[in-house]
Amino acid sequence: MTASSQSLNRRGLSRRQAVAALGLGSVVVTLVPLSAEATPESAKKMLGDLVKAAPKAGKVQIKTQEIAENGNTVPVTISVESPMTDKDYVKEIHVVSDKNPQPGVASFMLTPANGKAEVQFRMRMAETQNVIAVAVMSDGSAWTAAREVKVTIGGCGG
Amino acid sequence: MLSRRDILQASAAAAVLLGSGMRVGAAAATQKINQADLLRFQPVGQVTLLHFTDIHAQLVPLYFREPSVNIGVGEALGLPPHLVGKYLLDQYGIKAGTPEAHALAYPDFVQLAKDYGRLGGVAHMATLIKAIRAERPNNTLLLDGGDTWQGSYTSLATKGADMVKVMEALGVDAMTAHWEFTYGAERVKELAEGMKIPFLCGNVKDNSFGDAVFDAIKMFERGGVKIAVIGQAFPYTPIANPRYMIPDWSFGIEEEKVQEHVEAARAQGAELVVLLSHNGFDVDRKLAARVKGIDVILTGHTHDAIPAPVKVGNTLLIAPGSHGKFLARLDLQVKDKRVTDYRFRLIPVFSDAIAPDPAMAKLVDEVRAPHRAVLDKVYGRADSLLYRRGNFNGTFDDLICQAMIAEREAEIALSPGFRWGATLLPGQDITGDILYSQTAITYPNVYRNQMTGEFLKTVLEDVADNLFNPDPYYQQGGDMVRVGGLAYTIDIAKPIGQRISNMTLLRTGQPIDPAKSYAVAGWASINEGTEGPPIYDLVGKYIATQKTVKIPENRSVKVVGADQRGIAG
Numbered sequence: 039m040t041a042s043s044q045s046l047n048r049r050g051l052s053r054r055q056a057v058a059a060l061g062l063g064s065v066v067v068t069l070v071p072l073s074a075e076a077t078p079e080s081a082k083k084m085l086g087d088l089v090k091a092a093p094k095a096g097k098v099q100i101k102t103q104e105i106a107e108n109g110n111t112v113p114v115t116i117s118v119e120s121p122m123t124d125k126d127y128v129k130e131i132h133v134v135s136d137k138n139p140q141p142g143v144a145s146f147m148l149t150p151a152n153g154k155a156e157v158q159f160r161m162r163m164a165e166t167q168n169v170i171a172v173a174v175m176s177d178g179s180a181w182t183a184a185r186e187v188k189v190t191i192g193g194c195g196g
Numbered sequence: 197m198l199s200r201r202d203i204l205q206a207s208a209a210a211a212v213l214l215g216s217g218m219r220v221g222a223a224a225a226t227q228k229i230n231q232a233d234l235l236r237f238q239p240v241g242q243v244t245l246l247h248f249t250d251i252h253a254q255l256v257p258l259y260f261r262e263p264s265v266n267i268g269v270g271e272a273l274g275l276p277p278h279l280v281g282k283y284l285l286d287q288y289g290i291k292a293g294t295p296e297a298h299a300l301a302y303p304d305f306v307q308l309a310k311d312y313g314r315l316g317g318v319a320h321m322a323t324l325i326k327a328i329r330a331e332r333p334n335n336t337l338l339l340d341g342g343d344t345w346q347g348s349y350t351s352l353a354t355k356g357a358d359m360v361k362v363m364e365a366l367g368v369d370a371m372t373a374h375w376e377f378t379y380g381a382e383r384v385k386e387l388a389e390g391m392k393i394p395f396l397c398g399n400v401k402d403n404s405f406g407d408a409v410f411d412a413i414k415m416f417e418r419g420g421v422k423i424a425v426i427g428q429a430f431p432y433t434p435i436a437n438p439r440y441m442i443p444d445w446s447f448g449i450e451e452e453k454v455q456e457h458v459e460a461a462r463a464q465g466a467e468l469v470v471l472l473s474h475n476g477f478d479v480d481r482k483l484a485a486r487v488k489g490i491d492v493i494l495t496g497h498t499h500d501a502i503p504a505p506v507k508v509g510n511t512l513l514i515a516p517g518s519h520g521k522f523l524a525r526l527d528l529q530v531k532d533k534r535v536t537d538y539r540f541r542l543i544p545v546f547s548d549a550i551a552p553d554p555a556m557a558k559l560v561d562e563v564r565a566p567h568r569a570v571l572d573k574v575y576g577r578a579d580s581l582l583y584r585r586g587n588f589n590g591t592f593d594d595l596i597c598q599a600m601i602a603e604r605e606a607e608i609a610l611s612p613g614f615r616w617g618a619t620l621l622p623g624q625d626i627t628g629d630i631l632y633s634q635t636a637i638t639y640p641n642v643y644r645n646q647m648t649g650e651f652l653k654t655v656l657e658d659v660a661d662n663l664f665n666p667d668p669y670y671q672q673g674g675d676m677v678r679v680g681g682l683a684y685t686i687d688i689a690k691p692i693g694q695r696i697s698n699m700t701l702l703r704t705g706q707p708i709d710p711a712k713s714y715a716v717a718g719w720a721s722i723n724e725g726t727e728g729p730p731i732y733d734l735v736g737k738y739i740a741t742q743k744t745v746k747i748p749e750n751r752s753v754k755v756v757g758a759d760q761r762g763i764a765g
Contacts, residue, residue, distance in 0.1 A: 104448070104449060106435075107403075107448070193436060
């Protein structure tokens, strides 16, 4: 930097962009209905509504930038450990964030035919926040991970 | 002005020893340093790695004061490089007042600078490199950690071409990058593809399909050992520097990709894996604990001069300072794909004690000759110590802020927390060479904007978190943004949004009102189309009107909640 007022545009709150899924086969992307401004509580509530089981930490990996290069389009990859066989596969992956205008980011429905439980998409981030993913397995168990992504004004680089 | 020291520098090392009429202190001090002592090293093993980084296009010797404030947070608290002054010297058992102490730490800077002279200069470094190569002809690898093409008038005028020429002549075996990218994607490609030096950036990809833009790995063989050098560019280049200059490239720490490169290198038979990194020291310390199989990380970006390797697991981290002040030598014995022994020395490049390499000295003269009028122009004189490096305002930053407030009729000035820029001793002329060493960037325009008090606080909070976030992976920037016309208190230990308080407009002594707008001048905006005069012209003009410049230590930033070992120890 330093800063000029243009930089604040990144923090301007506009409607979340639709997410693009690089899914395989029958991945279905559901845009979650609008709700109030996201908070850690509303994000948690939304996950509670979507997933019956209490999620345990593990099996889910979120790969994204620690600091967003462009808050308008942050690439995110979520992968879940699973053999993806008829007996043992990932049924659903839900993604929420805790500071955007709405907590819902995307839900992915998977089948064993996907072969691999990995989804990629780009999301918009209004400000620094956590991305939280929950995977629901075919046995009904749920697994979760969270990752902070920082959105900064930038500049001043040493 | 040609000083006695300049004369000494121009003559060979032999002449340094006893110039008649030399100050007693200086003579005694100079005798403590000679070229043979600087080169003394008992070799170990098959491989010698020579490393420098962040030379910032400084071709000739200079003064560079190491920070008196470099605060550690999180897991880096109390660890090098976050020890300054006596804390650093005590940690490594270095006696105050010695040449080594002067090279590494700020105490008594002005007096010791007069005693020991300037450091750096590529012709002086070339002498050391040639001598080591002569001693270890088939064992030596010379690696450059980047920030090489930016930081001087000649590099700006030639868009990095001067440095490419010099680095080729120095025989650099591979490099990585950061400020190089501020010449724009096209120019970087042009220089990288046209030069002999491999340009390694394993974490730069195109942001549509994620394809690699540059090579990641270069294999070498030295002393019968297969060595893989993996390059890691500064991960936050498109955030810390203008995105529009490299619109199609994506960076990032990319830990998983570093691991993949290590595995690929091992699969290609590498017995020694070296990460040539511009991550910054704290990032590399974290990365070393998480990525398996790296033998050596040659660190850069944060300009730290650490006199011994820092060991994380089986990985050795090397930090050789900046501006050509040091050449790091690491000898390694490699057996069964493991480092079984090593020896290290951070060699200070005391210019007065080293006979410059004639061929390199000639090349430096040739590079600078067409630009002498700019380089030698005298704008004024320093009446007090002028420096930049440190977490908060240095005196050169205060000078720049004063200039912006005066020339752009602003109430507040913001100046970037860059880590580069030469130091001037009281009594020295402020030349074009020095001025550009503090300001030579490709996005130099000084804007004047209205900013609300609330926005100013957001800026300070944002930049502070980029420096003091306890997780180094979330530290994006340089040092703290410098402020003019503004005082504030910063609590290092607090989270973002709560660190900055007591913001006060110095002009009126009144608290900053969040709702009120203030006229703010600043430079190095990362936004395209920023308008205003270039910073080097503006500051040059201001100094010329002042003639002599006397800047007291900045007292307007109050730091609390910080580890004291990182503050003026």
